[in-house]
Amino acid sequence: MQTASAAPMPIPGHIDPVPVPRPAVVREDGRTDLIGLTRDQMRAVLADAGLEPKQAKLRSKQIWHWIYNRGATEFSVMTDIAKAQHPWLEERFVIGRPEVVEAQVSTDGTRKWLLRSADGQDYEMVFIPDADRGTLCVSSQVGCTLNCRFCHTGTMRLVRNLTAGEIVSQVMLARDALGEWPSQPEGRMLTNIVMMGMGEPLYNFDNVRDGLSIVMDGDGLALSKRRITLSTSGVVPMMARAGEEIGVNLAVSLHAVTKEVRDEIVPLNRKYGIEELLQACADYPGANNARRITFEYVMLKDKNDSDAEARELVRLLKKYDLPAKVNLIPFNPWPGAPYDTSTPERVRAFSNIIFEAGISAPVRTPRGRDIDAACGQLKTAAEKKSRAQLDREAEEKMAALG
Helix, strand or coil: CCCCCCCCCCCCCCCCCCCCCCCCCCCCCCCEECCCCCHHHHHHHHHHCCCCHHHHHHHHHHHHHHHHCCCCCCHHHCCCCCHHHHHHHHHHEECCCCEEEEEEECCCCCEEEEEECCCCCEEEEEEEECCCCEEEECCCEECCCCCCCCCCHHHCCCCEECCHHHHHHHHHHHHHHHCCCCCCCCCCCCCEEEECCCCCHHHHHHHHHHHHHHHHCCCCCCCCHHHEEEEECCCHHHHHHHHHHCCCEEEEECCCCCHHHHHHHCHHHHCCCHHHHHHHHHCCCCCECCECEEEEEEEECCCCCCHHHHHHHHHHHHHCCCCEEEEEEECCCCCCCCCCECCHHHHHHHHHHHHHCCCECCECCCCCHHHCCCCCCCCCHHHCCCHHHHHHHHHHHHHHHC
């Protein structure tokens, strides 16, 4: 029986992460999922299951290659492992993927998947294709604890952290859907990863680090760290460690330049203020003009979009001498949202002020709005639809095909 602890009741006014312990998941069939294990861990579980040390080392190397280079999900396809050993492996181990509850495709080509974990928790991931790249937006938690007021995901409760395996599995599943096995560095549709899905990655540091280490491994999924971006709302104490231990690009959800406004829309600011956050950005290992920090700034009508706020943003970035790019994000509305989207004219004026100061400030084109896949819109369909409704829709699709 699989187990997962429930999240504690929220404390009014509390903005620290609620500790959500992740107990070991025991599959009903007793098997161990190999996805997300390091090479050493994989070798250890094979040895614990009864293989001699030398054989465990060899088999872990072979299985690693089949899993991460060829996308294998069954031991029976592993031709360099004796057929007689396949049943032994199948009895003890599994090469998992999350269940796909629902897959949607936007009119602009954006894809969104509602995924379900082995213990029945739902989360989402999004793939955004462009002419010169394809970006996978990966979730790090089931739900979120930050309660950013403009973000639909922030209205969910935090259930638990995703494991390293569940983080890696999102990339594996996208590769499955895009037909990108065997793994190769050239000609991929999936070229970039952003840790910008559900949750705050730095509140799940160990699993994010361990999952991304497999994604970046040259013998694993082999994506360059320069093509991976980790987004944080400003968990200042973990930022330097992220630079040192993960070393990917950094994006910061800034969204305001005054304490009053940022306290309102990004409550974490009450703990780690703007000045403290920007100093942590200035200290981020590896930041330079060739590897700029991205500041995300959602444009909210009459809240944070004035000329004065644009000029203050420029002043702050120059004060800390930050190698910066500012992504201006038109607000993506959702039912019951307390804000409106800034007008296109206001967004352009805001952008022009930043550009004229010598700082790049592109306006992000909203993608996947028609399937609620745009920035800030992720909220699992489990909270929008009943399971029975999803089952009915699946049956109707099968009937239509049939």
